Amino acid sequence: MMLTRESNIDQERLTGLLAASAEMVFSVMLKEQPRAMTPASKADGDVLHDGIISFIGLAGEWSGTGSVLCSGAAALSLASRLLLIEAKAVDQEVLDAVGEITNMIFGNFKDCVESYFGQLSLSTPSVIYGRHVRARDLPSALTAIAAVECGGEPIELKVCLSPARKSTSGAGVLVSSRYNGLR
């Protein structure tokens, strides 16, 4: 099924590329071959989650968000294997490790999909840790979710992309005027 007129990639292919990017990062950096599994989240549903959600922005002709969702136990396991430490609490070091894994997964994913979506840029990741965190993605043209099991813990990966809205010259003038006014 082709999802949009602008991109000629189907959801199955997109999900496969997402899972493949995660598998590559886990196998190279964590020396573990993750097992693909069925994601628990729905593409159009809210997420109510205890644990970690790591977000990274994608921007270009298409823009959107990539995210990694996992439990605190999974984050400890990821950080321990990445840093070769015995992480016992979800601290800055663990969150930093999850953020970097997010960066690598979506960095590779970005390279895989640029032939479909045009050149994309990545933001720096933001990592959230808490209980009863409710996350919601606004409707996007294209959403793909993949899940892998790594160290016995499920890790979900999600990407939401839409064609970027073109800025108008009027908006640029407005911003310039505002800055000029302040100065």
Added chain:
Amino acid sequence: MAISHEIAADLSRDAHPKSTETKNENMDFLNILIVDDSAAIRKVLIRVLRQTELPLGDIREASDGQEAIEKLEEASAGLILSDINMPNMDGLQLLSRIRSEKRWKHIPVIMITTEGSKSSVLQAVELGAQGYVRKPFTAEQIKDKITSCMRNCRQ
């Protein structure tokens, strides 16, 4: 589109013929400056470097280009491993600054980054990077890149 490590290495060799300013003793005990805003990646790189059995001297860390400049002001380095995307001063700005300073322009710089786009690689090479390694990386990739980079610089 992703660009292979080999292509990047070829680009680097083409764009940067041998530096005659790098001292041979750099490879005797290699003092390395790692520049990355992720503490996790800096830690992983240090671990990987220690696995390579390269003749390592001091390994210092900086979290962005600005801090890297401050570290270089304190003491120069035999090699810089730098991320591209960083706050304050990114890897390309750092590279440009290093190449514009006579006292540092001989220092080999290898970019280690998730940025795989050809334009980023070309920009880094044009600015004077000697090599390029994609994240995720293995110890072997780091070792091979450093070895070939230092060999090219010695010639």
